[in-house]
Amino acid sequence: MQTLPSPKTPTPVQSTQWIFDPVGYMKTNFKRYGDLFEACVLWGNSAPLIMVNDPKAVQYILTHDTRKEFTSPGDVNKLLEPLVGKRNMMLLSGNQHQNRRQLVLPPFHGERLTVYGAIIQQISNDLITQWPLHESRNTREIMQKITMQVILKAVFGLHQGERYQQLEQLLRIRLDMTGSPLASAIVFLPWLQKDYGSWSPGGRLLKIAAQTDELLFAEIAERRANPDPDRVDILSLLLAARDEDGNGLTDQELRDEMMGLLVAGHETTATALTWAMYWIHSLPEVKGKLMAELDAVTNPNDPSEFLKLPYLTAVCNETLRIHPVAMLTFPRRVEMPMELCGYQLDPGMLIMGCIYLIHQREDLYPNPQQFRPERFLEKKFSPYEFLPFGGGVRRCVGSALAQYEMKIVLGTLLTQCDFALLNKQPVRPGRRGVTLGQKQSVQIQKKGLRSQQSLQTV
Numbered sequence: 458m459q460t461l462p463s464p465k466t467p468t469p470v471q472s473t474q475w476i477f478d479p480v481g482y483m484k485t486n487f488k489r490y491g492d493l494f495e496a497c498v499l500w501g502n503s504a505p506l507i508m509v510n511d512p513k514a515v516q517y518i519l520t521h522d523t524r525k526e527f528t529s530p531g532d533v534n535k536l537l538e539p540l541v542g543k544r545n546m547m548l549l550s551g552n553q554h555q556n557r558r559q560l561v562l563p564p565f566h567g568e569r570l571t572v573y574g575a576i577i578q579q580i581s582n583d584l585i586t587q588w589p590l591h592e593s594r595n596t597r598e599i600m601q602k603i604t605m606q607v608i609l610k611a612v613f614g615l616h617q618g619e620r621y622q623q624l625e626q627l628l629r630i631r632l633d634m635t636g637s638p639l640a641s642a643i644v645f646l647p648w649l650q651k652d653y654g655s656w657s658p659g660g661r662l663l664k665i666a667a668q669t670d671e672l673l674f675a676e677i678a679e680r681r682a683n684p685d686p687d688r689v690d691i692l693s694l695l696l697a698a699r700d701e702d703g704n705g706l707t708d709q710e711l712r713d714e715m716m717g718l719l720v721a722g723h724e725t726t727a728t729a730l731t732w733a734m735y736w737i738h739s740l741p742e743v744k745g746k747l748m749a750e751l752d753a754v755t756n757p758n759d760p761s762e763f764l765k766l767p768y769l770t771a772v773c774n775e776t777l778r779i780h781p782v783a784m785l786t787f788p789r790r791v792e793m794p795m796e797l798c799g800y801q802l803d804p805g806m807l808i809m810g811c812i813y814l815i816h817q818r819e820d821l822y823p824n825p826q827q828f829r830p831e832r833f834l835e836k837k838f839s840p841y842e843f844l845p846f847g848g849g850v851r852r853c854v855g856s857a858l859a860q861y862e863m864k865i866v867l868g869t870l871l872t873q874c875d876f877a878l879l880n881k882q883p884v885r886p887g888r889r890g891v892t893l894g895q896k897q898s899v900q901i902q903k904k905g906l907r908s909q910q911s912l913q914t915v
């Protein structure tokens with residue numbers, strides 16, 4: 458059996474590259490070592506961390522992450538604790554983790570999504586109306602506003618009022634604090650998170666966290682005091698939930714779950730929507746095909762019409778393939794000695810599926826740097842060849858909502874308005890906290906209004 462390959466450079470050097478140039482780090486090492494290698498980067502714990510990009514190996518891990526060969530512990534995600542708290546599902550393990558998922562999953566699937574459809578379209582329409590003609594905008598800001606409103610509505614059942622405004626502002630400031638590769642260093646270096654005074658990044662972070670908590674706890678207290686059985690938002694469902702012994706979630710548990718859903722639920726989808734707008738407006742052929750499909754929709758005011766469109770679906774998939782917002786799955790821990798891809802794995806090792814590199818495999822996606830939605834119409838990929846939402850026991854709880862939202866937002870914006878991309882240079886992927894965002898801002902201009910069939914440039 459072969460020894461696990463590992464870059465020889467010291468951990469601080471590897472960590473620096475991983476923080477500032479994650480794509481370069483992954484590409485270089487996979488080119489050098491193949492489908493599996495040990496990464497020596499800061500990840501908030503000292504266990505060896507293995508990155509793997511072989512779809513068969515990832516399939517094996519994600520279909521065996523139910524406790525015998527692999528587990529999916531929450532304590533290895535400590536890195537996220539300052540943001541989402543230690544009682545969030547991402548930091549829970551075993552039964553506790555599964556129970557929490559059972560509570561949170563239902564509102565993100567099936568019937569509930571239909572209710573969100575109309576809300577998503579309304580929010581998108583309002584934003585278009587407020588955007589003056591001929592003016593350009595940073596696409597991320599527009600998309601973040603839309604996805605934030607959607608998640609606040611879904612999680613709290615509110616999208617207006619003073620508390621909403623304050624929460625939106627604080628979350629935006631908080632997430633923008635890790636909006637560049639340099640600023641993202643704070644996520645990986647705990648000493649930067651310490652409070653050295655109000656001028657220090659850690660001090661600012663803690664102040665914003667305290668203000669955010671105040672709003673979240675106030676909302677929880679108010680809702681506890683005035684229970685409304687007719688409300689079906691996630692906070693209401695979690696407030697009413699009881700375990701076998703009749704115990705409900707504590708305020709701290711509720712706060713941590715809310716925070717996790719707010720953060721995971723809007724930044725990721727906003728990044729994906731920004732990339733989608735970028736690619737659609739970079740490639741006239743893609744835009745032409747998409748607009749032909751959208752113009753054939755009989756009732757664009759019915760958001761469900763957008764969900765069935767094959768080319769729009771392919772555009773969303775290709776966006777999530779070429780720029781997966783989450784580069785890696787959460788770590789799975791090896792629980793017994795085993796062999797994977799010809800290498801010996803020992804208990805305690807952490808292994809992460811490398812979503813980015815799987816999506817870049819030439820054997821699966823010929824010419825992988827090219828944005829070509831047609832590949833999703835020509836071939837069906839397995840859930841381990843195309844896995845923007847991970848898989849197994851930690852598969853993204855918001856995957857259905859995110860895909861639903863992408864199609865409705867894009868369908869609504871593109872049928873209503875004609876846009877132009879103003880960037881003259883290609884936009885590159887760059888780190889945004891623990892996710893992969895854009896290195897440069899994507900500037901889009903609202904060029905004209907469209908009626909359903911024809912364009913009226915004003």
Ligand code: HEM
Nearest residue numbers: 547721722725726782783786787846847848851853855859
């Ligand atoms: C384009 C948008 C999104 C992408 C690309 C994405 C991706 C992911 C990935 C890769 C994982 C880890 C899965 C694994 O380790 O196997 C994950 C987990 C998670 N996602 Fe998403 N996500 C998105 C949107 C959302 C939304 C809209 C929500 C909630 C409203 C959400 C909530 C979560 C939560 C709570 C987890 C942790 C699950 C657990 O620990 O069991 N995500 N997501």
